[in-house]
Amino acid sequence: MSYQQERYIAELAVQRACLLTQKVFFEKAKGTVSKDDKSPVTIGDFGAQALIISAIRKNFPNDEIVAEEEASSLREDKNLSAEIWRLVKDIKLDDAESDNILGGPLASEESMLDIIDNGNSAGGPKGRIWALDPIDGTKGFLRGGQYAVCLGLMVDGDVKVGAIGTPNLPIDDAAPIDASQSAAAGNGVLFSAILGEGATSRPLTSGTLAASKPISMRPVAKISDAVFCEGVEAGHSAQGDNAAVAELLGITAPSVRLDSQAKYCSIARGAGDVYLRLPVKKDYQEKIWDHAAGDLIVREAGGQVTDIYGNRLDFSKGRTLAANKGVVAAPKAHQDQVIAAVKSVLKLKSVLK
Numbered sequence: 001m002s003y004q005q006e007r008y009i010a011e012l013a014v015q016r017a018c019l020l021t022q023k024v025f026f027e028k029a030k031g032t033v034s035k036d037d038k039s040p041v042t043i044g045d046f047g048a049q050a051l052i053i054s055a056i057r058k059n060f061p062n063d064e065i066v067a068e069e070e071a072s073s074l075r076e077d078k079n080l081s082a083e084i085w086r087l088v089k090d091i092k093l094d095d096a097e098s099d100n101i102l103g104g105p106l107a108s109e110e111s112m113l114d115i116i117d118n119g120n121s122a123g124g125p126k127g128r129i130w131a132l133d134p135i136d137g138t139k140g141f142l143r144g145g146q147y148a149v150c151l152g153l154m155v156d157g158d159v160k161v162g163a164i165g166t167p168n169l170p171i172d173d174a175a176p177i178d179a180s181q182s183a184a185a186g187n188g189v190l191f192s193a194i195l196g197e198g199a200t201s202r203p204l205t206s207g208t209l210a211a212s213k214p215i216s217m218r219p220v221a222k223i224s225d226a227v228f229c230e231g232v233e234a235g236h237s238a239q240g241d242n243a244a245v246a247e248l249l250g251i252t253a254p255s256v257r258l259d260s261q262a263k264y265c266s267i268a269r270g271a272g273d274v275y276l277r278l279p280v281k282k283d284y285q286e287k288i289w290d291h292a293a294g295d296l297i298v299r300e301a302g303g304q305v306t307d308i309y310g311n312r313l314d315f316s317k318g319r320t321l322a323a324n325k326g327v328v329a330a331p332k333a334h335q336d337q338v339i340a341a342v343k344s345v346l347k348l349k350s351v352l353k
Ligand SMILES: Nc1ncnc2c1ncn2[C@@H]1O[C@H](COP(=O)(O)O)[C@@H](OP(=O)(O)O)[C@H]1O
Pocket: 039, 068, 133, 135, 136, 137, 138, 139, 140, 230, 231, 232, 233, 235, 236, 237, 258, 259, 260, 261, 280, 281, 284, 286, 287, 290
C-alpha cells in the first residue's frame, strides 16, 4: 500500500501548524507553563496540537493519535485556553482549497480542548497510530533557536510516513547550521518520507505545498571526517559521553548543537553526519513522538538509526521507546563502527563509576 495521501495530509497539516508556531515565536508572551515533569509547554505547543489533530480527524477518522500534550491544565486555566483559541481560530492556509482539505477552522474553544485530548492513545503494536510532537524542542523555541513540528504514522508498530516542519532551518541544504541561527528571512523547511520511497525536503510555505526534492545523507569516506550533531540541553543527552565517542572515532570537528528533530533532518540532508543522544538518566524512556518521523526520514535518506546497543528503535511498545536506550544515527556504512565506540565509552564509564 502506498501512503501518498497520508504523507500529503501530514505535510499540509504540519505546514499549517507552523504558521501558528511562527506567529507565537514572535510574540513576547508565549504563555509558558511548567508541566508536572518541570518541562515547559507554550500556547504554540497546544495550538499546533489542536490544528494537526483536527486535520487527522477530518481525513482519517478511525486512526489513533499519540500526542505529547493534553488539555487538563487548560480546562483549569480559562485565560490560557482563551489565548490559545484566539490564535487557533484565525490560522488558515492561504490556499482555501488546501485549508478545506484539512477541515477548515476548528468549531469552538470547547471542541479545541477535546481535540487536544484526542492525542491520548496508549499506542502499541496494532493498527494505524499517529505520533505527534506539536513543538519538539520547546526549550529551543523559547530560546529563539531550532524547533520542529513532527508527525509520523505507524502501522502495526512500524513507521510508514514522517513529516517534520523546521521553520528556523535554512532552505539551502548546504548552508552551515548552528543553534543560534533562527528565524532569519527565507528560512523554513518541510521534510518528509514514506517507507521505501525515499526522503524529500521542500521550502515551507503558507499555502499549497512547494515543489519537493529528494534528500540524502552525505557520503563520508572515513568516520573521522564526520560532523556530529547533538542536543543543546545537557539534561537531555550526555554531552561528555557524546564527545568521548567522537574522540574515539577520531572526529576533530566540533559538534553542532541543535534543539529538536532538526538534528535528524540536518543529517538526512547532509548538513552533519552523525546524531548522538546518549542517555543522561538510567530510567528515562524516550518518547515515540520525539523520534518517529526523524527515524524514518534519516533511514530513507540512507542512514541507520538505532539505540546505544545497536537495536532499531521499537515504536510498538506504547507511548515510549520502552525497549530502547538513547539514540545513535549515522550513515549506514559507519553505524557499526559508531556503535562499537558508544559501547566502549559507556562500558569504560560504568567500570570507572
Ligand atoms: N532526560 C531526558 N532525556 C532525553 N530526552 C529528554 C529528557 N527530558 C526531556 N527530553 C525530551 O527532549 C526533547 C527535546 O530534545 P532535544 O534536547 O534534542 O531538543 C523534549 O521534547 P519537547 O521539547 O517536545 O518536550 C523532551 O521530550
